[in-house]
Every structure is written in structure tokens, then in C-alpha cells.
Amino acid sequence: MTAVQPTILATCGGLTGGAWTDSAYGPLLHHAIELARVEGRAPRVTHINTAGGDQRHIEGAELEAARAAGVNATHLRLFPHPNLEDMRAHLLAQDVVWVSGGSLANLLALWRLHGLDHLLAEAWRSGVVLAGGSAGAVCWHEGGTTASFGPGIAPLADGLGLVPGSLAVHYDSDPNRRPAHQSAVGAGVLPDGYALDEGVGLVYRGTDVVDVIAERPGVSAWRVRRTADGGVEETRIVPRVLGTPTADAPDLSPTSTARNQIEEARTPR
Numbered sequence: 001m002t003a004v005q006p007t008i009l010a011t012c013g014g015l016t017g018g019a020w021t022d023s024a025y026g027p028l029l030h031h032a033i034e035l036a037r038v039e040g041r042a043p044r045v046t047h048i049n050t051a052g053g054d055q056r057h058i059e060g061a062e063l064e065a066a067r068a069a070g071v072n073a074t075h076l077r078l079f080p081h082p083n084l085e086d087m088r089a090h091l092l093a094q095d096v097v098w099v100s101g102g103s104l105a106n107l108l109a110l111w112r113l114h115g116l117d118h119l120l121a122e123a124w125r126s127g128v129v130l131a132g133g134s135a136g137a138v139c140w141h142e143g144g145t146t147a148s149f150g151p152g153i154a155p156l157a158d159g160l161g162l163v164p165g166s167l168a169v170h171y172d173s174d175p176n177r178r179p180a181h182q183s184a185v186g187a188g189v190l191p192d193g194y195a196l197d198e199g200v201g202l203v204y205r206g207t208d209v210v211d212v213i214a215e216r217p218g219v220s221a222w223r224v225r226r227t228a229d230g231g232v233e234e235t236r237i238v239p240r241v242l243g244t245p246t247a248d249a250p251d252l253s254p255t256s257t258a259r260n261q262i263e264e265a266r267t268p269r
Contacts, residue, residue, distance in 0.1 A: 002036040002095050003127045004205070008162065009035060010137035011201035012169050013215060014100060015065055023061040025069040027215045027242045028201050029098060032131035033071070035203065036095035042072040043095045050110050051102030051135040054079040058100070078110050087116065091123040101134030104156055105148035108139060117160055124162060134169050137201075141167045143190050145181045153180035155189045163204050165193030171222060172197040182232040185224050195222040200239050209252055214239035 013028035033043045047062045049055065054077040066073030076090065076097075077083045084090050091097065097120065099107075111117045124130050130140060138144035143157035144167040153176045157166075168181035177195075184190040194202055194209070197219040203211035212221045223235035237252070 002038060003129050004037070006124045006127070006206055007035050007129045008124065008140050008204040009129065009131035009201050010140055010163075010167060010196070010204070011131065011133045012137070012171075012196045012198045013201060014098070014133040014136075015061065018065065018068065021064050021068050023065040025065050025071070028133070028199070028213070029131070030069070031201070031213060031242055032096045032098060032129050035131075036129045038095050042070055044093065045071050045073045045096045045098055046076050046091065046094045047073060048076050048097060048099045048132075048136075049102070050078055050099075050116075051104060051107040052100055053102065053106075076116075078114055078116070082114060087114075088119050088122070091119050091128065092126055094123070094128050096129045096131055097123065099130075099132030099136030099139065101132075101136055103148045104135040104138055104144070104146040104159075107135055108156075108158060108160070111139075111160075121160070121162060130162070137169055137196070138167045140204075141165055141193060144168055144193070145177060145184060145190070153177055155180075155184035157190055163207050164191070166190040166224070167193050167202075168195035168222075168224070170198065171195040172219065181224065182234075185226050186230055186232045188226060192223075192225045195224050195234075197221070212237050212239040212252070214241050217241050 009032045011028045013026050015023040016026040018024035049058055059075050063073055139160055140162045141159045142161045142165060143159045145153050146156050147153055168177055170177050199215035200219050200221050201213045202209050221237040221239055225233045227233050
């Protein structure tokens with residue numbers, strides 16, 4: 001076991017542009033490795049790109065970024081068939097599993113077809129850090145909003161449910177995301193949950209959010225709740241910028257107020 005408790009890092013992040021390489025591990029991906037508490041050897045990270053169709057050129061960029069970061073990286077792919085004879089043994093030997101974005105609906109369907117959903121849940125309970133960006137963040141929740149079914153944003157209430165509630169991603173970069181997610185939560189199609197701007201992540205210990213982090217200042221996470229009258233209430237959470245002490249983390253308790261870096265704002269559905 002590497003992580004202290006079953007740990008998930010759900011983000012809008014991942015690879016960034018590299019200086020001497022085409023791609024580099026971004027701050028959120030590095031933080032996933034830190035959560036695994038690896039000592040005395042190179043961290044082991046498996047990348048899963050099911051949502052993007054297991055494209056080999058993406059794998060090449062990830063492997064180059066991993067080498068530059070001093071990481072022992074591998075890939076688990078399902079196209080055209082699983083590339084590992086024993087997926088369970090491989091996953092249980094990892095420190096971090098990083099899941100990239102793409103089609104959330106296709107990811108969930110293929111994982112369930114191959115039994116990968118159960119294997120990842122076992123790895124999570126064993127201390128392997130599960131992490132990812134976009135579809136690779138939403139998948140761990142009960143559901144979320146997605147562009148899997150076309151250019152519009154639609155709810156999908158059939159996530160893995162390792163952590164409770166719903167998740168929306170790309171909240172500040174895609175103008176269609178916020179109204180679609182608010183509509184789904186307000187109508188009760190999706191449960192209450194969170195939403196993330198670009199570069200923001202949620203750290204779960206077990207099923208509780210214990211830290212909200214960001215690659216840079218000026219971005220936010222949002223607590224999204226359905227009100228008794230069928231409207232939606234959003235609570236802005238100012239993340240802790242990576243590199244600052246954990247003591248600066250936002251207070252996520254139900255009684256937290258604006259002085260604890262939480263700013264409440266009721267918004268129409």
C-alpha cells in the first residue's frame with residue numbers, strides 16, 4: 001500500500017507543454033504521485049487512455065514526459081484487445097493510475113465489458129492512487145455531464161460511484177457546461193456534487209474531499225447543490241495553489257463561511 005487511505009485525485013489537468021520535450025507532467029499529475037508517497041525508487045504510473053481510443057501517438061508523448069519526470073510509466077490499453085495478460089496484477093503493483101480524457105460513456109462501457117471497473121476499485125482500496133483529468137475525473141463519481149453523445153453537453157448518471165455525487169469539468173472554458181450541469185442537478189437527474197475550472201483538482205481520502213488544489217491562482221472549484229424549490233445553489237471554493245502549505249487549504253466543513261475562503265452565491269438554474 002502506498003497511499004495512506006484509498007485516494008482519488010479528480011482534475012481538469014494532466015500533461016502540459018514541455019521545454020525540451022513535446023509534453024511534460026503537469027503540476028496536478030505530479031501531485032498524484034506525491035499522494036502515493038513513493039520512497040527509494042522511481043514511481044510507477046500506468047496511463048489509461050480508453051476514453052480517447054488508445055491512440056499510440058498520445059502514448060508516445062506520455063512516455064516521453066514520464067522519462068523526463070523520472071517516472072516508470074506503462075499503458076493499459078483495451079484496443080484492439082487488452083495489452084496485459086494479467087491486468088489485476090499489473091494494477092495492484094502501481095503507485096498511480098492516470099486516466100486521460102475523451103468519451104466518458106465509451107470509457108465506462110469498455111471498462112465494464114472487460115471487468116476493469118472492478119479491478120480499479122480493488123486497486124483503489126489497496127492504496128493505488130486513482131487520478132485523471134476530464135472524463136478521467138468524472139468516471140470515479142456517481143455521474144456527471146459529458147460531451148460523449150454529441151457536441152451538446154448531456155448528463156450521464158452511471159459513473160463508477162467510488163466517490164459520491166456528481167462532477168462537472170471545464171466549467172470556465174466551455175460555456176455550455178455550467179447551464180447543462182445546473183439543469184441536470186436542478187432536475188434531480190444528477191446528484192449534488194462539484195464542478196471544476198481548468199487546472200483545478202479535488203483530493204478524496206476515502207469518500208471525503210480533503211483538499212482542493214490548483215495549478216495557478218484565479219481559478220475555482222464549485223459545490224453544486226439542488227435547492228428545495230428545484231433551483232441550484234453554487235458555492236465557490238478557492239483552491240489551495242500547489243506549492244503552498246496544506247494549512248492553507250480551504251475549509252470544506254458544512255459550517256465554513258467566506259472568511260474561510262468560501263464564497264456563497266445563489267445562481268438560477
